[in-house]
Amino acid sequence: MENKMNRRKFLGTTGLLGSSLLFAPSFTTASSLKTDIKPVMLGGSKAHPKGFQSWPIYGVSEEQALINTLRTGKWGRLDGHTTASFESEYAKMLGVKHSLGVSSGTAALYTMLGALDLGPGDEVIMPVYTFVATYNVITLNYALPVFIDSDIETFQIDAKKIEPAITPQTKVIMPVHIGGLPADLDTILNISKKYNLPVIEDACQAHLAEWKGKKVGTYGLGGAFSFQSSKNLNCAEGGAISSNDESFIQRCYAFHNQGQGGTSTSFAVGGSGTRGVNMRLTEFQSGLLLAQMNRLEQQACIRDKNASYLNKMLSEIPGISPAKLYDGVTMGAYHLYMFRYNPTHFAGMSLNRFLEVLNAEGVPCSAGYGPMNKSEYVQKLATNKHYLKIYGEKTMKEWLERNECPQNDKLTKQGVWLFQNMLLGSRTDMEQIVEAIRKIQKYATELNK
Incomplete structure (x- = not known):
């Protein structure tokens, strides 16, 4: 649980809001991005050197x-x-x-x-x-x-x-x-x-x-x-x-x-x-x-469009699976941009190492939530004196058994988060996020050493 980062701690980096660039025509694909520069951990330069939009935005x-x-x-x-x-x-x-x-x-x-x-x-x-x-x-x-x-x-x-x-x-x-x-x-x-x-x-x-x-x-x-x-x-x-x-x-x-x-x-x-x-x-x-509401609709539109752009590019990278949208979704708020990471396509690189290297590339990220049902905090409810008085030991033991969530166990070992302030950037910012992941994949074997 030490590596499960809190989403509230990643909104302090600085940068510029590049919304004016968002709607410019772009034909970039993930496969065409530059990956000839080594990752910063191997002596190269950051894929995203300038930082992202600071938060909150006010005036x-x-x-x-x-x-x-x-x-x-x-x-x-x-x-x-x-x-x-x-x-x-x-x-x-x-x-x-x-x-x-x-x-x-x-x-x-x-x-x-x-x-x-x-x-x-x-x-x-x-x-x-x-x-x-x-x-x-x-x-x-x-x-x-x-x-x-x-x-x-x-x-x-x-x-x-x-x-x-x-x-x-x-x-x-x-x-x-x-x-x-x-x-x-x-x-x-x-x-x-x-x-x-x-x-x-x-x-x-x-x-x-x-x-x-x-x-x-x-x-x-x-x-x-x-x-x-x-x-x-x-x-x-x-x-x-x-x-x-x-x-x-x-x-x-x-x-x-x-x-x-x-x-x-x-x-x-x-x-x-x-x-x-x-x-x-x-x-x-x-x-x-x-006052903040005057900014909300434009910001929401920028996030949604940038997320769609990221979805297209990241979907081309083996081992990266952006969160799927249900057919009924007509607008995403994207407080978080979430995707799953498969180490098989990154020379077996652990999730923690992937996050470490991606952060070093200037792309703040987190592993997101852990398995709440298995946390000590939640498990202790089964022995809470008030709950035992209300429900009894048998019911609380059965409650623990009811709360098994095997798919979530897998998800919490694969999930990666990016943050809403990052999606207020330009298309170039989005492309540099993808470039960072491409570089990590290309040099995965060396980075594992």
């Missing part, structure tokens, strides 16, 4: 948003109006009826599960290949997370394996659009309808991604988005809930506001339920988000 509009909020003297959502304005604009951008700003993507998920009154004895279907927050919001409610194996070609939840995992205790299906690429929503929604189970979409990495022309996070009962500092839309920490169900969004508002009703222009309602917490978004964060 006068973000500065003014912070100053404007400061001068109002109304810094919290219960006092001001900026958060309500953000919620309205974000709902319009998503094409959904309602949006609720909260303190993080984790808070968005936790709030929705709270609004559904999830609790001990309940089960939630979730993918095994995801950030640990998806797991944490379930266990915070003393419910059981049920891991579903991965579709190794897409890195997404294998939707065909959801139905066999459903039991009478299943209360929620919670797919994640990993890397900003949509999961198989048609299959998931059909299962949801068949069993009358709500779908909560974890779209924390998937800002403006689309399934059949409609934004993800708007298909289920609710969707969760994260504005943490590495995200494609960010305000350091923050999140949002999207929903077309007015009753549900009102319950979410009450839960995130200590179980009480609100006096906001968006949510003038009474309290509901018997639990609550403070997960409110501040006016400062909302102002930043309104």
Whole structure:
């Protein structure tokens, strides 16, 4: 697990946004790129020497948003109006009826599960290949997370394996659009309808991604988005809930506001339920988000086009398999660019060595998520005193056995991540990424020594 890098730590390199070059005609193929210069670890020069676009991108509009909020003297959502304005604009951008700003993507998920009154004895279907927050919001409610194996070609939840995992205790299906690429929503929604189970979409990495022309996070009962500092839309920490169900969004508002009703222009309602917490978004964060939203659609378009270009070139390299898109995907958000690495085509070079050499070429990369179901953190749930009191030793032992995910075991030994800021570069930047991998393949035997 030491080599499984956190995606939040790779957004500090510098460079220039080459979007003006993105749409220029280009007939480059992977096989035509220069590989005559040796890798830097063999005394050559970096394939990508200049660095990538730094993150976050900001300017006068973000500065003014912070100053404007400061001068109002109304810094919290219960006092001001900026958060309500953000919620309205974000709902319009998503094409959904309602949006609720909260303190993080984790808070968005936790709030929705709270609004559904999830609790001990309940089960939630979730993918095994995801950030640990998806797991944490379930266990915070003393419910059981049920891991579903991965579709190794897409890195997404294998939707065909959801139905066999459903039991009478299943209360929620919670797919994640990993890397900003949509999961198989048609299959998931059909299962949801068949069993009358709500779908909560974890779209924390998937800002403006689309399934059949409609934004993800708007298909289920609710969707969760994260504005943490590495995200494609960010305000350091923050999140949002999207929903077309007015009753549900009102319950979410009450839960995130200590179980009480609100006096906001968006949510003038009474309290509901018997639990609550403070997960409110501040006016400062909302102002930043309104400014950042002005950049989001153009950035999303650049990422999607650059990712398509990378897909074409990397697919030509034996041993490199870009994450496959389902037929329903009409737009990828590409918070992560993911591909699988096969050492057989690189003289048996280990994944860790490949990542080390690729980083040295000026291409920041990571191995991504490890096998969450086998991590010490998750395994310890089976002996947690509270869970043993609720479920008993036999049930918790069976829970461990249910959570075997053999395809994900393979995926976590093959996965490679590139990062969203890198996809804001020019076509030349993309070509240099490919050139770096080509060089590594050509000199793999020497690099292994």
